[in-house]
Amino acid sequence: AQKVTQAQTEISVVEKEDVTLDCVYETRDTTYYLFWYKQPPSGELVFLIRRNSFDEQNEISGRYSWNFQKSTSSFNFTITASQVVDSAVYFCALSELNSGYSTLTFGKGTMLLVSP
Amino acid sequence: GAVVSQHPSWVICKSGTSVKIECRSLDFQATTMFWYRQFPKQSLMLMATSNEGSKATYEQGVEKDKFLINHASLTLSTLTVTSAHPEDSSFYICSARGAGQGFSSYNEQFFGPGTRLTVL
Numbered sequence: 121a122q123k124v125t126q127a128q129t130e131i132s133v134v135e136k137e138d139v140t141l142d143c144v145y146e147t148r149d150t151t152y153y154l155f156w157y158k159q160p161p162s163g164e165l166v167f168l169i170r171r172n173s174f175d176e177q178n179e180i181s182g183r184y185s186w187n188f189q190k191s192t193s194s195f196n197f198t199i200t201a202s203q204v205v206d207s208a209v210y211f212c213a214l215s216e217l218n219s220g221y222s223t224l225t226f227g228k229g230t231m232l233l234v235s236p
Numbered sequence: 237g238a239v240v241s242q243h244p245s246w247v248i249c250k251s252g253t254s255v256k257i258e259c260r261s262l263d264f265q266a267t268t269m270f271w272y273r274q275f276p277k278q279s280l281m282l283m284a285t286s287n288e289g290s291k292a293t294y295e296q297g298v299e300k301d302k303f304l305i306n307h308a309s310l311t312l313s314t315l316t317v318t319s320a321h322p323e324d325s326s327f328y329i330c331s332a333r334g335a336g337q338g339f340s341s342y343n344e345q346f347f348g349p350g351t352r353l354t355v356l
Contacts (some may be wrong), residue, residue: 164348
């Protein structure tokens, strides 16, 4: 069973629009970490955020914000006032305690295209 | 801190040849290194986990005789694609996990910039 689901394969927006990238995860662990990574065309993974399963507080970092809801097993990512430089593939990932946090399970990614 | 490099960044080779990709942790000791493969427009798939001084653990479906992994030191792991074929063309990404002072108890992974392999 897929542990991390990013249902949106591709999203296209116009600059300055807000956009939300969805992530739904599945785990039997009560202790786990969730991540978001950005992968621009260059290919290098850029770490965006790590969230512990016990910390459901939403986080804001500049134009980025994350909404973690354990009740729905979701960890959604919103970009406010999107910019062309935000164009990239975004991955949500899960790391579980029962694997000793040794494994990162990635979703299939969402390609975001921001046009001017 | 926590920088991981990969070399080469890209490589083109003929079918049947072997290619070695290096992954180095530049400013920390990596007790564990991971190798991922990413096909175009797909997600990262873990190939293997290597611990310094011991044999790598391969994920199901990954041929260990084709993808040779050596983790000879705490700062270097190598992935050798033996007798490469066009279907091995992919983006290979390594990550390294540090431990000890200066690292979180979580032991997070730090990713290299990736190596793009094209087999003709």
